[in-house]
Amino acid sequence: MIPAAFDYVRASSLEEAIYFLHKDPDGTKLLAGGHTLIPTLKLRLATPARLVDIGGIAELQGIQITDRVIRIGALTRHAELLASNELREVAPIFSRAANRIADPQVRNRGTIGGSLANADPAADWPAVVIALKAELELVGNGIRHVAARDFFVDIFTTALEPTEMLTAIIVPRPVSGMRFAYRKIRHPASGYAILGVAVGIHLKDGLVADASIGLTGVANHAFEGRVATDTLIGKPLTTANVEEAARLLSENTECLSDHYASAAYRASLIKTETRRALLEFGS
Secondary structure (H helix, E strand, C coil): CCCCCCEEEECCCHHHHHHHHHHCCCCEEEECCCCCHHHHHHCCCCCCCEEEECCCCHHHCCEEECCCEEEEECCCEHHHHHHCHHHHHHCCHHHHHHCCCCCHHHHHHCEHHHHHHHCCCCCCHHHHHHHCCCEEEEECCCEEEEEHHHHEEECCEECCCCCCEEEEEEEECCCCCEEEEEEEEECCCCCCEEEEEEEEEEEECCEEEEEEEEEECCCCCCEECHHHHHHHCCCCCCHHHHHHHHHHHHHCCCCCCCCCCCHHHHHHHHHHHHHHHHHCCCC
């Protein structure tokens, strides 16, 4: 299929990309990895007047790790997150999740920022950044930071304003003893998550001192499983406590239903996979 005609601009800087967004926010689309945008252009589900290629903007790329934070440029590719030994030592959940994304072709072209800004309800990274308690850096009307748990609003809808772009993911460096897990039930054809659950647990003196859960694939947008983490804080991570947390999360989620997986099936997956993820930390 052939896309509708559009103007193409290759932005050389963040300022230039923002300029074009402000010039025509409704008629401009940003091109990063292109794995979602290009098919929608070919199907004419998107017909922008201008396509701004941001793939060459160096300041939007790379991984920086300090004593306090992990800063990941929005244009960092899935394959880079998978391959980074330094990132694997500090936060191995990145490589674990990246290795479950689609296939090598997608991992070598797709970007973490493109995935988050697209907000596909079955994408992997939204659950991960929620569990990591990340902040997303948005630039366009000045600079602002939005907690990952507040960024995803609805299906393919985020807190981004039309004149803003996602520039970086900022993750607090996990404290010593904080452990993360990511489990995914993937659609056999697309590789997207029927359910993806990212879990973070910090045990202190045998009790749960901190906990975080992010889910994707089961609802109309990725979300924080606070109903489960609230019931775990201050308790030992026993099988009974884990099962209760997973049950509450399952029963309090309004699940999607489609031709492949019913809402009841997704609810069942929430219960079983959240339980399995939590029990990776011992019972």
